[in-house]
Amino acid sequence: MSVTNSAVQAAPAEGVKLPAHETVYQKLRAQILFGELAPGQAVTIQGLTESLGAGMTPVREAIRRLISDGALMFQGNRRVSVPLLRSEDIDELSYVRKSIESELARRAALRINPDQIARLEAIDVALDQAINTGDVAGYLVQNYSFHSELYGYADAPIMADLADRLWLRFGPSLRVVCGRFGTQSFPDRHKDIIDAMRRNEPEKVAHAMEKDVEQGMEQVSQGLGASN
Amino acid sequence: MSVTNSAVQAAPAEGVKLPAHETVYQKLRAQILFGELAPGQAVTIQGLTESLGAGMTPVREAIRRLISDGALMFQGNRRVSVPLLRSEDIDELSYVRKSIESELARRAALRINPDQIARLEAIDVALDQAINTGDVAGYLVQNYSFHSELYGYADAPIMADLADRLWLRFGPSLRVVCGRFGTQSFPDRHKDIIDAMRRNEPEKVAHAMEKDVEQGMEQVSQGLGASN
DNA sequence: CAAGGTGAAATTTGATCATATTCTGGGGGC
DNA sequence: GCCCCCAGAATATGATCAAATTTCACCTTG
Numbered sequence: 001m002s003v004t005n006s007a008v009q010a011a012p013a014e015g016v017k018l019p020a021h022e023t024v025y026q027k028l029r030a031q032i033l034f035g036e037l038a039p040g041q042a043v044t045i046q047g048l049t050e051s052l053g054a055g056m057t058p059v060r061e062a063i064r065r066l067i068s069d070g071a072l073m074f075q076g077n078r079r080v081s082v083p084l085l086r087s088e089d090i091d092e093l094s095y096v097r098k099s100i101e102s103e104l105a106r107r108a109a110l111r112i113n114p115d116q117i118a119r120l121e122a123i124d125v126a127l128d129q130a131i132n133t134g135d136v137a138g139y140l141v142q143n144y145s146f147h148s149e150l151y152g153y154a155d156a157p158i159m160a161d162l163a164d165r166l167w168l169r170f171g172p173s174l175r176v177v178c179g180r181f182g183t184q185s186f187p188d189r190h191k192d193i194i195d196a197m198r199r200n201e202p203e204k205v206a207h208a209m210e211k212d213v214e215q216g217m218e219q220v221s222q223g224l225g226a227s228n
Numbered sequence: 229m230s231v232t233n234s235a236v237q238a239a240p241a242e243g244v245k246l247p248a249h250e251t252v253y254q255k256l257r258a259q260i261l262f263g264e265l266a267p268g269q270a271v272t273i274q275g276l277t278e279s280l281g282a283g284m285t286p287v288r289e290a291i292r293r294l295i296s297d298g299a300l301m302f303q304g305n306r307r308v309s310v311p312l313l314r315s316e317d318i319d320e321l322s323y324v325r326k327s328i329e330s331e332l333a334r335r336a337a338l339r340i341n342p343d344q345i346a347r348l349e350a351i352d353v354a355l356d357q358a359i360n361t362g363d364v365a366g367y368l369v370q371n372y373s374f375h376s377e378l379y380g381y382a383d384a385p386i387m388a389d390l391a392d393r394l395w396l397r398f399g400p401s402l403r404v405v406c407g408r409f410g411t412q413s414f415p416d417r418h419k420d421i422i423d424a425m426r427r428n429e430p431e432k433v434a435h436a437m438e439k440d441v442e443q444g445m446e447q448v449s450q451g452l453g454a455s456n
Numbered sequence: 457c458a459a460g461g462t463g464a465a466a467t468t469t470g471a472t473c474a475t476a477t478t479c480t481g482g483g484g485g486c
Numbered sequence: 487g488c489c490c491c492c493a494g495a496a497t498a499t500g501a502t503c504a505a506a507t508t509t510c511a512c513c514t515t516g
Contacts, residue, residue: 272469272470273469284470306470306471307470
């Protein structure tokens with residue numbers, strides 16, 4: 001998984017080589033997804049060049065990509081910031097996510113094998129642990145992992161890519177909501193998904209995923225509504 | 229509208245100022261959308277710097293954005309090319325487009341006013357003209373214009389953005405199909421959409437749009453199938 | 457003797473950096 | 487309170503470095 005939780009200089013031990021603009025993109029992406037950058041916060045090129053220890057060109061390219069992803073916002077006057085989510089945005093995101101992610105779940109259900117189900121369950125166990133210990137960062141990472149892993153089994157790269165992108169739009173807000181209310185209140189639909197996978201019932205899987213997404217977006221909506 | 233049909237140096241008369249990487253992005257985007265770049269064709273940075281008369285940094289940024297859009301493909305060994313569409317891709321695109329664009333049409337139907345309907349109709353007239361004269365480039369531009377204009381009325385920026393992105397994925401192939409079979413065989417669902425708009429029937433609009441998308445993707449599928 | 461393959465050198469292209477230029481925003485002076 | 491000037495950040499260019507592909511010569515083999 002591309003998730004590296006810390007800001008350590010990222011020992012390049014794993015692959016061997018991979019372009020700087022790519023690593024910068026991944027780091028920035030993780031920071032946005034898992035809430036190290038708050039909605040509304042300004043992002044400067046020069047700030048990132050020193051905090052990430054990279055040149056200016058790679059940072060510029062990474063920022064462009066993230067703007068294109070909807071993870072960052074170009075404020076017109078050459079300023080870049082993490083966008084705030086409006087309730088209309090949540091409405092749109094909810095519709096699109098339900099449509100895409102339920103289809104991804106359906107397709108994954110048709111192809112998944114027992115090993116892969118076991119892996120999903122392992123992630124879900126880690127997720128429960130994070131919830132029980134109140135580990136917000138862990139919750140965000142494991143929850144994302146669950147969905148990301150599942151979509152990887154669907155053999156539908158375009159839709160998986162779209163789902164990943166949408167995640168970037170509400171990631172920062174999810175962090176805010178969790179930070180405000182904790183991780184307790186989230187009911188766990190993942191169990192339903194895994195059970196239906198085992199019973200080989202794609203429609204049930206799709207339906208459970210739709211419910212999971214709906215509940216998640218509802219949480220974000222309520223959490224953000226409390227602040228607006 | 230951001231649609232500039234010709235390759236003329238684009239007299240910057242309209243706004244007054246706008247960054248180089250932005251103009252490069254728009255030009256490249258138009259070239260991809262309307263088929264000046266064929267699927268499979270390689271894209272080089274240095275080639276674009278001279279063909280577009282821009283520096284290397286803006287070109288790089290534009291390419292990154294288009295890769296993020298799915299309009300270009302990073303071939304691993306730092307090579308960039310226009311992606312070829314596989315039939316599985318068309319299947320995914322068809323599902324997502326039907327879901328998103330029918331919803332966009334529904335929402336647009338709820339907000340649209342007579343002036344806007346008239347503008348849609350004007351585009352559709354130009355579209356018919358392009359079809360009758362066998363003007364493939366005109367067909368592509370007007371067809372895109374119709375959808376793009378319509379989605380602008382839906383007051384749903386995220387979904388409109390997604391729809392725009394998806395268009396970039398099949399644009400080049402659409403050009404190939406049209407170039408091979410001409411524009412004759414496309415039935416015109418746009419009339420149904422406009423009629424239902426006038427009668428203020430959002431569900432009918434959504435349904436007609438779904439059919440339009442389905443027919444379009446079916447055409448692409450058949451056209452590409454003939455070559456593979 | 458000819459044909460094919462392997463290796464290194466050269467060219468082409470992408471990645472990164474340092475630098476110059478331009479624009480935005482704020483503070484000081486009138 | 488308004489306007490002009492200055493500081494700082496972003497944009498854009500060109501140069502430099504690194505990597506990959508291609509070319510070509512030479513050797514091996516049938």
